Amino acid sequence: MEPRRIIWRVYHTISLLHTGRLFRHIHWCGDMDIAPLFGVIITTPSPHPPTLVFWRTPPVGSYKINTDGCIKDGVASGGGIIRDSSGQCIRAFFSFYGDCTILEAELRAILDGIILAQRLGLSVLWVESDSTLTIHCITKGGGPWHIQATLRHIRHLLALDRDTITHIFREGNQVADLLASEGWDRRYHYEYSFQDLPRRHRSLVQNDRFGLPTVRGL
Numbered sequence: 001m002e003p004r005r006i007i008w009r010v011y012h013t014i015s016l017l018h019t020g021r022l023f024r025h026i027h028w029c030g031d032m033d034i035a036p037l038f039g040v041i042i043t044t045p046s047p048h049p050p051t052l053v054f055w056r057t058p059p060v061g062s063y064k065i066n067t068d069g070c071i072k073d074g075v076a077s078g079g080g081i082i083r084d085s086s087g088q089c090i091r092a093f094f095s096f097y098g099d100c101t102i103l104e105a106e107l108r109a110i111l112d113g114i115i116l117a118q119r120l121g122l123s124v125l126w127v128e129s130d131s132t133l134t135i136h137c138i139t140k141g142g143g144p145w146h147i148q149a150t151l152r153h154i155r156h157l158l159a160l161d162r163d164t165i166t167h168i169f170r171e172g173n174q175v176a177d178l179l180a181s182e183g184w185d186r187r188y189h190y191e192y193s194f195q196d197l198p199r200r201h202r203s204l205v206q207n208d209r210f211g212l213p214t215v216r217g218l
Contacts, residue, residue, distance in 0.1 A: 014040065052213035053172040060085045062124035065113040066173055069105030069131070070180035076100045077187075078109025079179025082117050087209030089194040091116060092175070092201065094183030103143070106134040107150045109180065114157045116191070125158065127165040130173040135165055171214040175204045 018040045058064040067080035079094035095112055097105050110127055117125055129135055137143040138154055158165070170177065178201060183189075197205065 048217050050215050050217040053169045053216050054211060054213050055087075055168070055172045055208040057087045057209075058083070058085050058126045062126055063090065063117060063122045064126040064128060065110070065117060066128045066168070066176040067106070067109040067113045068129070068173055068176035068180040069102055069107075069109050069134075070177075070184050071102045071105055072184055074099065075184070076102065076105035077180055077183030078105050078112065079176055079181075079183050080109050080113035080116075081175050081179065081205070082113065082120070082122065083205070083208075087205070089192075089197060089202075089205050090122070091120060092179055092192040092194075092197060093190065094179045094186065095189045096183050096187040101146075103131075103133060103137070104147055104150065105180075106131045107137070107147055107154065109176075110134065110138070111150055111154050111157075114154065118157065125163045127158070127163065128168045128173070129165075130168055130170040130177075132167050135167050138165055169216050171216045174214065175201060175208065178204065 055066075062085065064083050065080055066083075067078065069076060069078045071077075076097040076099075077095060078097060079092070081092040082090040084090055093112060093116060095109070097108055100108075106129060110129060114125065114127065117123075137147065137151060138158075139160070141151075143151065192201070194202070194205075
């Protein structure tokens with residue numbers, strides 16, 4: 001534990017991490033002035049340019065379910081909306097889930113949306129979520145033990161050779177995001193028809209129908 005040997009090992013480890021691209025710009029936040037002492041040249045990454053995010057209508061004869069989960073102060077909720085090939089709202093919902101993780105909330109919102117669609121007699125479903133982890137757990141498997149029952153239920157109801165599940169950026173999932181937040185505020189389950197939708201929800205649905213984009217990255 002000689003001082004010079006410790007210093008050499010720190011220097012060597014940092015150099016190896018940098019060479020292996022495991023030390024990046026964000027890891028030197030607040031300490032960029034000392035990086036050159038370790039032979040590390042920091043270049044500030046250029047920001048990603050803003051991009052336009054569009055919500056896409058499902059093909060004729062199919063229905064799209066957008067869902068989202070929400071967690072605040074350790075309690076969770078979810079919401080979702082089902083739309084047809086013209087972008088018209090068939091039904092929307094929000095639910096309160098109580099004490100659970102955000103992954104559980106995302107999955108339970110998807111499950112609620114699928115159950116609602118099947119209750120309405122709708123088939124050929126396109127499920128869309130802004131959670132890549134949730135989609136990966138459904139399509140590829142894995143995840144913690146406490147979500148496995150929900151995953152099995154979702155897979156049992158979805159026909160993955162016919163139905164579709166995809167990711168959308170949060171900016172394109174604003175209706176579901178608003179519904180999930182409403183579930184947290186109200187703390188019960190509720191379903192809307194298009195005529196019952198509050199004005200703010202309805203305006204977002206209309207924006208999606210008309211193909212108006214939202215901006216990501218500003």
